[in-house]
Amino acid sequence: MTRATTRIARHTAFTPDLRKTIGDVYAQVRAELLDHPNYRLDVFFECLDRHAAEPGWAIAIAADADGGAVGYTYANTISPGDRWWKRMTTPVVPRFTARDTAAVKEIGVIPAWRGIGLARQMHDVLLEGRAEPYTTTLMVNPTAGDGKVMRLYEGWGYQEIGAVQPTPESPWLVCMGRTIRS
Numbered sequence: 001m002t003r004a005t006t007r008i009a010r011h012t013a014f015t016p017d018l019r020k021t022i023g024d025v026y027a028q029v030r031a032e033l034l035d036h037p038n039y040r041l042d043v044f045f046e047c048l049d050r051h052a053a054e055p056g057w058a059i060a061i062a063a064d065a066d067g068g069a070v071g072y073t074y075a076n077t078i079s080p081g082d083r084w085w086k087r088m089t090t091p092v093v094p095r096f097t098a099r100d101t102a103a104v105k106e107i108g109v110i111p112a113w114r115g116i117g118l119a120r121q122m123h124d125v126l127l128e129g130r131a132e133p134y135t136t137t138l139m140v141n142p143t144a145g146d147g148k149v150m151r152l153y154e155g156w157g158y159q160e161i162g163a164v165q166p167t168p169e170s171p172w173l174v175c176m177g178r179t180i181r182s
Contacts, residue, residue, distance in 0.1 A: 014052035029108035037169040060126040071109035073122045088162040104138040139173040
């Protein structure tokens with residue numbers, strides 16, 4: 001099967017149709033985890049709605065040849081002193097916290113479209129033209145895919161810069177950072 005993506009579109013307006021599309025893809029991406037408290041669809045929508053209302057929110061959505069969404073990634077801006085930084089268990093070096101930063105909050109690709117570089121393509125489209133000076137961050141479960149996910153992000157130029165447990169129900173996550181234009 002050839003899995004040629006027809007387009008990756010970047011959006012900055014959060015509409016009800018876009019919210020539904022993101023939720024549909026999320027449900028496929030996290031299908032095996034939806035019964036876990038931190039991965040339930042209602043919890044995801046609560047986070048998505050909060051993030052979409054924050055400054056600098058943008059999303060990149062990949063579509064197949066028929067126009068169906070097969071992946072997404074979104075980010076928003078976090079400022080120095082933001083609660084996002086205050087949750088870190090270890091102080092993050094100032095180059096990551098001294099300026100506005102693009103925080104990549106989610107990356108998801110449906111199973112049939114994994115392993116072909118789509119996540120990286122969406123990531124790059126999402127970060128293209130961002131106003132933040134040079135840094136982007138994301139959080140990753142270091143045990144996801146037996147460490148494969150973290151190694152993937154390291155291959156994109158990310159490095160570990162801290163750790164956080166966003167909620168009591170969530171696992172400990174590694175915060176990773178890199179320059180936007182690597």
